[in-house]
Amino acid sequence: MTQAELTSTHQQKTKKTRKIGYFNMKGGQGKSTLSENIAAALAQMGHRVLLIELDMQRNASSIYSGEIKYTLTDVLTERVGLKEAMYQARENFYIIPADTELDTAANYIVSKGRRAYKILARQIEELTDFDFILFDHSPSWSAVSETAHLASEELLVPCELEPYAIDGILSMFKKLEEHLEDHKIQLVGIIPNRVNFSSSMTSQYLQQLKDTFKEKVTPIIRIDKQIPRSQAYRETIFEHNPKSKAAADIQELAFFIISAGDNSHA
Numbered sequence: 001m002t003q004a005e006l007t008s009t010h011q012q013k014t015k016k017t018r019k020i021g022y023f024n025m026k027g028g029q030g031k032s033t034l035s036e037n038i039a040a041a042l043a044q045m046g047h048r049v050l051l052i053e054l055d056m057q058r059n060a061s062s063i064y065s066g067e068i069k070y071t072l073t074d075v076l077t078e079r080v081g082l083k084e085a086m087y088q089a090r091e092n093f094y095i096i097p098a099d100t101e102l103d104t105a106a107n108y109i110v111s112k113g114r115r116a117y118k119i120l121a122r123q124i125e126e127l128t129d130f131d132f133i134l135f136d137h138s139p140s141w142s143a144v145s146e147t148a149h150l151a152s153e154e155l156l157v158p159c160e161l162e163p164y165a166i167d168g169i170l171s172m173f174k175k176l177e178e179h180l181e182d183h184k185i186q187l188v189g190i191i192p193n194r195v196n197f198s199s200s201m202t203s204q205y206l207q208q209l210k211d212t213f214k215e216k217v218t219p220i221i222r223i224d225k226q227i228p229r230s231q232a233y234r235e236t237i238f239e240h241n242p243k244s245k246a247a248a249d250i251q252e253l254a255f256f257i258i259s260a261g262d263n264s265h266a
Ligand SMILES: Nc1ncnc2c1ncn2[C@@H]1O[C@H](COP(=O)(O)OP(=O)(O)O)[C@@H](O)[C@H]1O
Pocket: 026, 027, 028, 029, 030, 031, 032, 033, 034, 059, 193, 194, 195, 221, 222, 223, 224, 225, 227, 228, 231, 246
């Protein structure tokens, strides 16, 4: 074995997969948009990324247009392993899609009891070839979301700057603490999304968010019509319009996420 091969084997063995949930119990905050496009940004930078979709609405995996045989439902009901439900969406970028039967998986987990809540955590532990595993959560709380939180170690919270946004985030943290007991999840950041400075209250809401969450507030993502347009074409923002405001903001957020990992795992 050459020195280069030895070094790369060593890096693979010591490399830690970062497992990050995108969660906010409110809909329409940017969970799917940001998990999908951050996944694309990280993949473009050469990281290997897996995006697991936890919402029956199937937003995040819409950029994959190939045939889908197995979904997360099949994984959670122990019919297939993670690898069989994994599809390559782009270079370095893999997805596990959801489907409309995901509630049957929730029922399965509840009926099987405590051990079943760790199905995903156990399977993910065996996936050693990813740098990032991202979870696109649904806004609701279920056995499926709980299973995914138990499989993740970090959390990103996309939010819009609007009245009661902070209250919603604080009560969500309380819920996580109550349900996950001794499973600790590290907050990576609160992401102000769809930020629109032409609205008069925006600066005030952003300041309140920073007063409450301090350095955990990430770089902002501005409102940009290019985002819904890219989704209509089933493209990532980088494919659709790499020069857009959204592409620049999402790229900067990807750097923030990478450096948060460097700090906590140093
Ligand atoms: N920065 C943004 N600028 C403009 N539209 C956005 C932005 N982020 C998200 N959207 C739009 O907002 C809607 C909700 O976003 P989505 O990611 O589906 O939220 P969630 O997954 O939290 O429910 C989508 O139609 C999406 O196109």
